[in-house]
Amino acid sequence: MFEYFTAGESHGPEITAIIKDLPAGLKININNINKQLKRRQQGHGRGGRMDIEKDKINITSGLREGITLGSPLAMNIKNKDWTNWEEIMTVSNKGNQEKIKARRVAEPRPGHADLPGGIKFNHSDLRNVLERASARETAIRTAVGSIAREFLGEFEVEIFSHVTGIGTVKSPTWQKVKAENNINSITEIKEYFAQVDESPVRAGSDQATAEMINLIDRWKEAGDSVGGICEIIVTGLPPGLGSHTHNDLKLEGQLAAELVAIQAIKGIEFGGGFKLAERPGSQVHDEIFYDDKNNKFYRKTNNSGGLEGGISTGEELIIRLPMKPIPTLSKPLKTVNLDNKTQVEAAKERSDNCAVPSASIVAEAVTAIVMARAFSKKFGGDSIKEIKNNYNSYLKQIKNY
Ligand SMILES: Cc1cc2nc3c(=O)[nH]c(=O)nc-3n(C[C@H](O)[C@H](O)[C@H](O)COP(=O)(O)O)c2cc1C
Numbered sequence: 001m002f003e004y005f006t007a008g009e010s011h012g013p014e015i016t017a018i019i020k021d022l023p024a025g026l027k028i029n030i031n032n033i034n035k036q037l038k039r040r041q042q043g044h045g046r047g048g049r050m051d052i053e054k055d056k057i058n059i060t061s062g063l064r065e066g067i068t069l070g071s072p073l074a075m076n077i078k079n080k081d082w083t084n085w086e087e088i089m090t091v092s093n094k095g096n097q098e099k100i101k102a103r104r105v106a107e108p109r110p111g112h113a114d115l116p117g118g119i120k121f122n123h124s125d126l127r128n129v130l131e132r133a134s135a136r137e138t139a140i141r142t143a144v145g146s147i148a149r150e151f152l153g154e155f156e157v158e159i160f161s162h163v164t165g166i167g168t169v170k171s172p173t174w175q176k177v178k179a180e181n182n183i184n185s186i187t188e189i190k191e192y193f194a195q196v197d198e199s200p201v202r203a204g205s206d207q208a209t210a211e212m213i214n215l216i217d218r219w220k221e222a223g224d225s226v227g228g229i230c231e232i233i234v235t236g237l238p239p240g241l242g243s244h245t246h247n248d249l250k251l252e253g254q255l256a257a258e259l260v261a262i263q264a265i266k267g268i269e270f271g272g273g274f275k276l277a278e279r280p281g282s283q284v285h286d287e288i289f290y291d292d293k294n295n296k297f298y299r300k301t302n303n304s305g306g307l308e309g310g311i312s313t314g315e316e317l318i319i320r321l322p323m324k325p326i327p328t329l330s331k332p333l334k335t336v337n338l339d340n341k342t343q344v345e346a347a348k349e350r351s352d353n354c355a356v357p358s359a360s361i362v363a364e365a366v367t368a369i370v371m372a373r374a375f376s377k378k379f380g381g382d383s384i385k386e387i388k389n390n391y392n393s394y395l396k397q398i399k400n401y
């Protein structure tokens, strides 16, 4: 379930997705999808393109009266910038050759797919690579994730994110925020993340927000870019998603594969992350307790980030992702011209100089897709009703474990 494809170029007419196999009976709220698309477009450090695009989803099949049929769901987002690129990006064979030539990219940008993609596909115009490598594609992926989110919402699973670092400026990670502010209930969690949504850098405090904005602006003035770290939190998960029984069934691996594949994301940490390697085991592994009132096992710490042996423990899932600095620089790096092999400056394209806040929304969406797949695998069925029955029966079963 939740197998999907995306297609579309950054400056083409539209970006498209087809989700092959959704369960029937899932209510899709278009406003919720558009809300996620809007969240992804925000954030301090974005470039001129975000002033042009006003992303709205258009679902063309797979739904009747807002409810899934169980058949493939197709949808698209129009690129408003297409009107400015039509002659260059024409899908017919009547392109304006002069304009196409003028926008040819022959000076590969370090850090982009330009050079390896050009070599691999034998393109002499690197625009043929960058159009698809561009993170414009993450808009439609966010829409796919929004549908996964609607599905998870049926089971009261919620996904949040915040930015915990921009360059050298840090903001507390979730476990610290939670402990320091004594956040326990889902209402309190939502309150904290509602405040994060108000910050132009998606940070948890006014001080971090101000410092991060300042840093982004300073690098922009210098013609440079900056990366950072975002943290994703999933609440409401049952224990038992994923499996220890085979490498490809482990949830860590599935999350890592999908999340690290987001443009410019260069690694992944779960829970206590890389720092755990510095500590003895007694200070790392989360001791196990039993809550007699609610008949459930629980932990007082969550260094595992909610996963043991590739299986969800029932605690919050906690993931951190480092994003490298944006590779297109207005003060470009050295590169080599494809035609005469001379040393030149890399091509300059209009660009963001920081997109970590946007990447955190994309990461929420991608996490939703992986978790929806894990849910479907464990509680599978053709309709929401059937999946819910299976889910409720499992919850009963584990109360007696
Ligand atoms: C939301 C988002 C926005 C991005 N915006 C830009 C941009 O404006 N300019 C740019 O050069 N790279 C941008 N990137 C990063 C590039 O798409 C990415 O670095 C490039 O495709 C190479 O892929 P890799 O970094 O995963 O190796 C953005 C990434 C994300 C997630």
Ligand SMILES: C=C(O[C@@H]1CC(C(=O)O)=C[C@@H](OP(=O)(O)O)[C@H]1O)C(=O)O
Binding pocket: 010, 047, 048, 049, 050, 053, 133, 134, 135, 136, 138, 139, 263, 349, 350, 351, 352
């Ligand atoms: C269009 C989006 O992001 C784009 C991702 C991107 C890149 O190279 O990845 C380059 C920029 O596009 P342009 O070259 O048109 O200015 C970003 O704006 C988007 O997020 O919707």
